[in-house]
Amino acid sequence: MHLKDNVKLAELINKAKMCSGDVFYKTTEGDVLNLKSFLTQMLLQSIANSDSSILVSGQVICDEKEDCVHFTEYAK
Numbered sequence: 352m353h354l355k356d357n358v359k360l361a362e363l364i365n366k367a368k369m370c371s372g373d374v375f376y377k378t379t380e381g382d383v384l385n386l387k388s389f390l391t392q393m394l395l396q397s398i399a400n401s402d403s404s405i406l407v408s409g410q411v412i413c414d415e416k417e418d419c420v421h422f423t424e425y426a427k
Contacts, residue, residue, distance in 0.1 A: 372415030
């Protein structure tokens, strides 16, 4: 799912932590980053601080279909 503008990364990460399966962020370049990974979280935080629009350009993908409900408020 693609994200709305002005999504707060900290909230997105907290939602990912609540999920039973893996949650990925796929960039427009095709990179797939696991949002449950601390390294990924730090990387995205660093990038989002310099360009907050980066989150809107990618998409969130959940391994478990039932986990998608956690992100509905952030979906376009």
